[in-house]
Amino acid sequence: MSRTQNEIKSSSQTMHDHFSIIASKYQSVRTLDTEHILHIKHRLDEKTNINMADIGCGDGRYSLEFLKTFDDSFYIHCVDYNENMLKSLDGNFAEQNITNFCTRQGDANRLPLDNKSIDCIVTFNAIHHFDVPKFLSESLRSLKSDGRIFIYTRLRNQNARSVWGKHFPLFTELENRLYELDELKSHIHNADMNIHSTKTFEYSRTSSLDRLIHQAQNKHYSTFDLYDEKTFDESLDIFQQNIKNNFDDLEKIQWTDENILIEIKN
Numbered sequence: 001m002s003r004t005q006n007e008i009k010s011s012s013q014t015m016h017d018h019f020s021i022i023a024s025k026y027q028s029v030r031t032l033d034t035e036h037i038l039h040i041k042h043r044l045d046e047k048t049n050i051n052m053a054d055i056g057c058g059d060g061r062y063s064l065e066f067l068k069t070f071d072d073s074f075y076i077h078c079v080d081y082n083e084n085m086l087k088s089l090d091g092n093f094a095e096q097n098i099t100n101f102c103t104r105q106g107d108a109n110r111l112p113l114d115n116k117s118i119d120c121i122v123t124f125n126a127i128h129h130f131d132v133p134k135f136l137s138e139s140l141r142s143l144k145s146d147g148r149i150f151i152y153t154r155l156r157n158q159n160a161r162s163v164w165g166k167h168f169p170l171f172t173e174l175e176n177r178l179y180e181l182d183e184l185k186s187h188i189h190n191a192d193m194n195i196h197s198t199k200t201f202e203y204s205r206t207s208s209l210d211r212l213i214h215q216a217q218n219k220h221y222s223t224f225d226l227y228d229e230k231t232f233d234e235s236l237d238i239f240q241q242n243i244k245n246n247f248d249d250l251e252k253i254q255w256t257d258e259n260i261l262i263e264i265k266n
């Protein structure tokens with residue numbers, strides 16, 4: 001199967017539609033990891049009354065983890081450009097009687113945050129959707145003088161080693177929005193900021209083939225929305241065959257997912 005222009009229908013509208021459709025089922029198709037949240041909490045140990053902003057917060061699953069981890073003096077601004085994601089977040093947080101947060105519909109490239117108002121900006125699994133220089137410059141404007149930014153993402157090479165990258169046709173070729181560490185470092189350097197630390201997180205995964213098929217069909221990664229329908233269906237068939245060829249127990253397919261956390265100090 002060769003890659004044609006038709007297979008690539010990437011546009012911001014496509015992505016916006018993707019996140020609108022997936023908003024109500026996002027948590028059921030994605031895997032929640034919390035190690036990086038605890039790590040960030042630890043890095044912020046010396047700070048009190050933290051005013052945080054979660055950019056590209058989606059339905060707020062990671063904002064919620066922070067809210068559970070910190071005490072009531074903590075406040076989080078949940079920023080996303082997708083209305084459906086923010087509606088899910090608002091409903092979910094209201095059910096849990098959470099009040100120390102606000103939702104802000106807005107663009108990562110023009111943050112709806114006041115100058116020098118934020119202690120810590122976090123972004124999870126979203127940086128590849130942003131204009132990174134604009135996001136960094138807006139973060140710099142919004143952060144207090146000793147502010148921090150934490151960027152959590154899969155790098156292109158990490159994505160290629162995942163179960164999808166290894167076995168789902170065209171997954172790595174079509175997912176050309178992700179960054180390598182050098183590219184992010186260069187953006188950070190150009191924004192006159194310093195990387196304080198980087199940490200790789202590795203997660204041992206076990207899943208059934210049925211669950212993987214369910215996730216792909218529900219487009220749990222927006223990458224799957226970069227396929228046209230025919231190519232996706234063909235690729236899903238080949239994926240199933242690849243998994244059958246490479247794993248004995250289709251109830252217990254095992255692989256390692258990797259992500260990186262970059263801590264930036266302004």
Ligand SMILES: C[S@@+](CC[C@H](N)C(=O)[O-])C[C@H]1O[C@@H](n2cnc3c(N)ncnc32)[C@H](O)[C@@H]1O
Nearest residue numbers: 019056057058080081082107108124125126129
């Ligand atoms: C893959 S989801 C990640 C959601 C959440 N951070 C998580 O890890 O569960 C990416 C999110 O970024 C949002 N997004 C993409 N581009 C954006 C932009 N330019 N400004 C604000 N939000 C954006 C999408 O609407 C979506 O909710």
